[in-house]
Amino acid sequence: MRKPIIAGNWKMNMTPAESVVLSQGISNRYGRGGDEVDVVLFPPAIDLRSVITVLDFDRSRVEVGAQNVHWEPSGAFTGEISIPMLKDVGCTWCIVGHSERREMFGETDVQVNRKVRALVEAGMKPIVCVGESLSVREAEQAESFVCDQVRAALAGLEPEEAAACCIAYEPIWAIGTGRTATPEQAEAMAAAIRATVRDLVGDKTADGMRILYGGSMKPANAEAFLACEDIDGGLIGGAALDAEDFVDLVKTAMAR
């Protein structure tokens, strides 16, 4: 069985001071944690040091990742953050290709692939985000659109490199809207993603790859998603900003 992941994407929320309070709240409720679920927080880059300090102090098993990264290790890239910087501060994970970055900041499939390859080479764990807009779903193109994104993101990776990656299916129309995909829609897409991964890198990597659902996931609806065969966790936005809700989600995944 694949180990579930509950990941909290804080997006552009929480000052460094607020990030200490939220990560302490999570740590206090979750304790040192168990080994049944991977729990990962994705605060804004400026909060990484504070959050990691809090979690290290509590000897928590909760891990920390960045919301974005540049593929080059250093250089003249004003405003960007590199993989060596993230590793130095203690990050082990990184979100890549979130729809907000694709839509608002013009991130392309080629850039997503560069980031994924650089992260894997550096021994970090990417969560690759894919997902269709409402118009693509209404045109009944959702599956081919999402599977193309998966192929582009994993292009050129060997099976053992792809094995370091997770994929988050986040339909854009369900993000921050309070409207979720149905568990059936999410499961159908997760199964299509797994079949695409199988084509690309073979059975072993596809069977082991963790596929998350994201989009208005919260304690009240998580159980139905986590019960789906091909869904191995959640990438949580709004509900990750509330320590109690977030730890409730972790507990739901533990009971899976």
Ligand SMILES: O=C(CO)COP(=O)(O)O
């Ligand atoms: O985009 C998301 C996580 O990356 C989902 O956000 P919400 O949970 O706020 O819909």
